[in-house]
Amino acid sequence: MAIDLPEISTDQLLNMRPSRNDLDPFRPYHFLVEQEFSAYGSLGNVATLFLTNRECPFHCVMCDLWKNTLTSTVPDSAIPTQVLYALQKLEIDPMAPMSVPDIKLYNSGNFFDTRAIPKDQRTELGQIVSRFRTVVVENHPAFCDEQCEEFNNMLDGQLEVAIGLETIHPDILPWLNKQMTTESFREAVERLTYSGIRVRTFILLRPPGLTEAEGIHWAVRSIEFAFDCGVECCSIVPVRSGNGALDQMQETGKFTTTKINAMEEVLERGLELKRGRVFMDLWDVEQFYRCKSCSEQRAARIHQMNTTQTVTKPVICQINCAGRSV
Ligand code: SF4
Ligand SMILES: [Zn+2]
Numbered sequence: 463m464a465i466d467l468p469e470i471s472t473d474q475l476l477n478m479r480p481s482r483n484d485l486d487p488f489r490p491y492h493f494l495v496e497q498e499f500s501a502y503g504s505l506g507n508v509a510t511l512f513l514t515n516r517e518c519p520f521h522c523v524m525c526d527l528w529k530n531t532l533t534s535t536v537p538d539s540a541i542p543t544q545v546l547y548a549l550q551k552l553e554i555d556p557m558a559p560m561s562v563p564d565i566k567l568y569n570s571g572n573f574f575d576t577r578a579i580p581k582d583q584r585t586e587l588g589q590i591v592s593r594f595r596t597v598v599v600e601n602h603p604a605f606c607d608e609q610c611e612e613f614n615n616m617l618d619g620q621l622e623v624a625i626g627l628e629t630i631h632p633d634i635l636p637w638l639n640k641q642m643t644t645e646s647f648r649e650a651v652e653r654l655t656y657s658g659i660r661v662r663t664f665i666l667l668r669p670p671g672l673t674e675a676e677g678i679h680w681a682v683r684s685i686e687f688a689f690d691c692g693v694e695c696c697s698i699v700p701v702r703s704g705n706g707a708l709d710q711m712q713e714t715g716k717f718t719t720t721k722i723n724a725m726e727e728v729l730e731r732g733l734e735l736k737r738g739r740v741f742m743d744l745w746d747v748e749q750f751y752r753c754k755s756c757s758e759q760r761a762a763r764i765h766q767m768n769t770t771q772t773v774t775k776p777v778i779c780q781i782n783c784a785g786r787s788v
Contacts, residue, residue: 465633465671468716470707472521472639478706483530485514487540491530493548495562499739499771501596501622501660501694508564508596511548513541515578518571520602522628522640524669526705527570541583545590556590563595573599573623574609581609588616598622598662603642603650611657622660624697625650630684634669644687651691662695662739663688667728668720669701670711677720681728689737697741698728700750722750722760723783729764733773741768753783 485491492512500506517531545567549555554562567587571578579587591597594617601610601623614621629635630644651661665684668677685696700720703709711717725742732740742764751757756779766774 465631465637466716467633467637467671468711470523470639475521475523475639475707478710479528480706482528482533485530485532487514487532487536488543488547490514490544490548493552495552495554497769498564498741499769500564501620501739505769506564507562508566508598509549509552509554509559509562510566510568511545513544513567513569513579515541515569515571516575518578518602519575520639520641522638523707524628524638524666524701524705526702529705531570535577535580536583539583539586541579542586542590545587549590557593559594564598565591565594565596566598567591568598568600568624571600572602572605574601574605574607574613584609584613585616588613592616592618595619596622596660598624600624600626602626602640603646606650606653610654610659614657614659620660622662622694623654624662624664626664627684627688627693628664628666629669629680630687631669631672631680634671634680637671638669648691651688651693655692660695661691661693662697663693665696665698667698667700667725668718670708670717674718674720674724678724678727678731682731685728685732685740686735689735693738695739695741696732697743698725698732699743700725702746702749720750721752722747722757722764723752725750726760726764726777729767730773733767733771739771744768753779753781755780756783 490511491514495507495509497505498508516535517528627647654661667681688696703712708717729742747761756777759777763777
């Protein structure tokens, strides 16, 4: 059955946006050290840097990453300055990153888009982060070309490219305006993995147009597809409002956020596949709580499953919310 979703042009999308944050091009807009179960089989520290740079040229309906971007390309040496600043504040020596072996350089877009990160600055970055065990960057299939291999060759460690698959739903993926198909995703993953570059992906849980049960179904199918393509890690992101377009759809009943129970189920089913790492994004998790009795416990269980990559004991709700709408 075709999905009933409103057509939204790029102009309409841009007009629905709230305002962009005011950022300094010489500072990352956020950075932290977090713990993540690594591709090497244990929990480890990873430095995540959110770089300030020019907005991604794609305008996906669900995206809110543009809020922390600039409208023009950064000045000379801005990106390496941001990275060195964050590493210094986090007290990480890039020449010997022993206690924080992995680093994510997330740029709210595409690392290999030279309008976002100019090539000379990328080269400088390669030298700065070369000694990390893993360097994770984000990219769209349209930018998965020889530049990825060139950057990988600069690193002593392992390059990992994160590509948002979002969903394999045949009506919703084109509607998202990502300008990507499941085939272009597969080709990008094959190209990267052939060159020894690891790939992780982002998958949406309950994009607009789906019921709660359909949201679970399509998230699990998308995880399976990603692993079939050769992805090593799937990170599931419950869709949130806040970017303008989704807020309007929420008001008119065209979009509903998922529930913590679904987040738990998708993670559980993803882990049960035993095909690679699967994470559930817990940022601002309270907005997905529905049941006073068990939601916090479910969030704690998700955290535990994220950090151990094993399916843990189910939560028993005192008021048995699982079988009914709460
Ligand atoms: S490709 Fe990624 S960063 Fe760019 S608009 Fe889409 S979701 Fe946002
Ligand atoms: Zn409950």
